Amino acid sequence: MTNFNKAQIQRSLTTGFKSSLFPLYVSSDEPLDPIEPSSAQLSSIAPIGINVYCPQQRVDDYEHLICQEVTLRRALYNRHQPVASIWWLGSPLQQFSPEAITELCFRLSSHFTHQQENSTRGMAVTPMELDKNNLALMKGLNFNAIRINIDASVASGDRSLSKIEAALQMLADYKSFDLNCVIKFSALSHQDFLERLLSLLEKSHCSHIEVLSQKGGPMSLQDKLSSDNQLARINDHFCDIGWRICGNNSFFAPAHPLGNLQCQAQLVACPWGYLAKQIPSWLGFGVGALSLSSGSYHYNTPSSERYVALLGEKKRPVQSHFHLQPEREINYQIIQELLCRHAIGATTPQLQQQLRSLIPGAWVKPGTDNLALSKAGVVNLPAICDKLFAPLHP
Numbered sequence: 520m521t522n523f524n525k526a527q528i529q530r531s532l533t534t535g536f537k538s539s540l541f542p543l544y545v546s547s548d549e550p551l552d553p554i555e556p557s558s559a560q561l562s563s564i565a566p567i568g569i570n571v572y573c574p575q576q577r578v579d580d581y582e583h584l585i586c587q588e589v590t591l592r593r594a595l596y597n598r599h600q601p602v603a604s605i606w607w608l609g610s611p612l613q614q615f616s617p618e619a620i621t622e623l624c625f626r627l628s629s630h631f632t633h634q635q636e637n638s639t640r641g642m643a644v645t646p647m648e649l650d651k652n653n654l655a656l657m658k659g660l661n662f663n664a665i666r667i668n669i670d671a672s673v674a675s676g677d678r679s680l681s682k683i684e685a686a687l688q689m690l691a692d693y694k695s696f697d698l699n700c701v702i703k704f705s706a707l708s709h710q711d712f713l714e715r716l717l718s719l720l721e722k723s724h725c726s727h728i729e730v731l732s733q734k735g736g737p738m739s740l741q742d743k744l745s746s747d748n749q750l751a752r753i754n755d756h757f758c759d760i761g762w763r764i765c766g767n768n769s770f771f772a773p774a775h776p777l778g779n780l781q782c783q784a785q786l787v788a789c790p791w792g793y794l795a796k797q798i799p800s801w802l803g804f805g806v807g808a809l810s811l812s813s814g815s816y817h818y819n820t821p822s823s824e825r826y827v828a829l830l831g832e833k834k835r836p837v838q839s840h841f842h843l844q845p846e847r848e849i850n851y852q853i854i855q856e857l858l859c860r861h862a863i864g865a866t867t868p869q870l871q872q873q874l875r876s877l878i879p880g881a882w883v884k885p886g887t888d889n890l891a892l893s894k895a896g897v898v899n900l901p902a903i904c905d906k907l908f909a910p911l912h913p
Contacts, residue, residue, distance in 0.1 A: 534766030
């Protein structure tokens with residue numbers, strides 16, 4: 520899970536909401552009393568998304584704590600809004616027993632009774648957790664999507680893929696889960712291993728692959744160049760096989776439904792990935808959960824002790840909230856376009872000139888009226904986003 524404490528923001532070789540858009544937001548302490556919802560919010564029938572955040576460290580009675588938070592926030596949303604997506608993020612299979620997962624699924628269903636057609640119910644797992652018992656549990660509870668988190672931050676060229684292969688084969692027997700994968704890599708990830716891993720995932724009908732640079736602090740120039748080269752080769756690979764690319768590290772198979780959203784400019788980069796604009800509100804429950812309402816993000820305390828204490832006092836466990844500065848709206852829209860489409864639409868001549876002065880010529884496709892990124896520009900998107908944090912003058 521992502522920690523949204525301002526002090527912990529680090530620049531990354533790979534794009535993402537936290538490094539590419541979050542610096543445009545300002546934070547303030549959240550009042551402990553619940554925020555009064557607007558009449559528009561309570562009457563809205565727009566689809567919503569739900570995320571259940573599951574820390575690795577066990578929290579006693581966590582499923583009932585989640586239910587307490589849901590009850591506290593019941594007055595802040597319209598219960599008739601259809602749920603388009605619900606994900607269990609972090610480490611749900613470490614945090615919960617099968618019985619707790621079953622109970623919480625039914626408890627959530629009693630609060631959110633309207634499911635949008637073709638809605639997603641997904642769970643984040645590791646390859647080691649994909650066994651017959653867990654798959655049967657997820658199948659029985661109508662989960663239809665799985666995200667496999669793979670740590671390849673230290674991987675030699677001959678590192679075995681046998682455990683991942685076994686997990687994928689077991690998953691293939693069910694033939695009912697949409698599969699996506701998040702791979703952490705670093706300068707210590709051998710290119711041969713990454714190539715074998717990507718090939719295996721493609722053959723296993725994985726439709727979305729995201730790669731994240733594993734950065735724990737300052738990098739040496741040699742390590743940065745190594746990781747840059749790895750990322751460039753990964754981008755070239757997916758470009759050659761016809762996958763769609765968002766940012767510089769999210770790759771979608773040609774048949775993935777996201778493709779239509781990208782073509783129709785109905786895609787948005789958010790803390791949970793690239794998703795449809797038609798889902799304007801997200802409810803996050805749990806330790807370190809993030810929610811989106813009326814354009815502002817609300818961040819639950821990342822402290823399990825504080826989370827338990829606030830719920831015990833019948834208070835929402837929100838630590839802070841974040842809102843976009845009005846003067847940075849143009850920056851936000853431009854970065855969104857670059858992340859989602861690698862191009863910027865119609866702008867004023869003054870803004871177009873300003874943008875071209877900020878972005879090196881080698882990172883822009885030549886001969887285009889609207890600014891579009893070259894392959895080198897896509898790989899270097901984090902550096903471009905850094906340049907776009909400063910005020911722009913349209």
